[in-house]
Amino acid sequence: MKTIDPKSFIIGVLCTALFLTLTGAKKQSDNLGDILVNSITVADDGVGLGGWIAVTDTSGNEAIVIGLDEDGGKIQVNNNDGKLIAFLASDDNGSGHLLTYNADGRESAFLGTSVTGSGSVRTYSATGNETTYLGTGMDGIGFLTTSNKDGVTTGYFGTNKKQNGMIIISDGGGKARWGIDSGEGASTKE
Numbered sequence: 001m002k003t004i005d006p007k008s009f010i011i012g013v014l015c016t017a018l019f020l021t022l023t024g025a026k027k028q029s030d031n032l033g034d035i036l037v038n039s040i041t042v043a044d045d046g047v048g049l050g051g052w053i054a055v056t057d058t059s060g061n062e063a064i065v066i067g068l069d070e071d072g073g074k075i076q077v078n079n080n081d082g083k084l085i086a087f088l089a090s091d092d093n094g095s096g097h098l099l100t101y102n103a104d105g106r107e108s109a110f111l112g113t114s115v116t117g118s119g120s121v122r123t124y125s126a127t128g129n130e131t132t133y134l135g136t137g138m139d140g141i142g143f144l145t146t147s148n149k150d151g152v153t154t155g156y157f158g159t160n161k162k163q164n165g166m167i168i169i170s171d172g173g174g175k176a177r178w179g180i181d182s183g184e185g186a187s188t189k190e
Contacts, residue, residue: 053065061078064076069089070092071091074087074089086099093117096112097110097113098110102126107128109123109124116138116140119136121135125149132145141160142158143158145158152174154169154171155167155170160183
């Protein structure tokens with residue numbers, strides 16, 4: 001019976017291991033499967049606005065993007081056609097907002113901070129006209145307005161400059177037709 005040289009045996013084992021490693025290795029672009037971690041930090045590469053994470057669909061289209069823009073952090077959600085449908089971000093004033101868009105790319109809703117630094121909610125018609133506003137005005141008073149499809153204000157419920165509650169109902173052209181002021185205790189009609 002012949003004996004196997006130990007050096008030949010070790011060389012054979014190493015060559016087999018190398019072969020299995022090379023044939024079983026995946027390219028970096030291949031799917032790595034599931035990854036479980038406690039945290040991930042995406043750092044700026046030093047040449048742009050910072051790192052970002054993208055979740056893509058089976059066609060390679062970005063469905064969700066998390067990253068930075070010139071005003072700070074953002075989360076962007078796209079539909080199956082690749083069109084923007086939701087955007088959560090900081091604005092140029094350092095405040096936050098959430099915007100949603102319809103399939104035509106028009107803004108449909110806004111939730112966030114107004115230019116006065118107060119909270120506000122706005123909704124829009126399919127043609128882009130504001131139809132409701134709920135928030136705080138320039139004078140620090142809260143109010144709700146409703147508008148018709150053309151963007152003309154037809155209803156107001158809120159506080160007036162005298163700090164009294166009031167309601168105003170207007171016609172389709174925006175002309176006030178009925179109102180009441182809680183401080184005056186009387187309603188007005190045209």
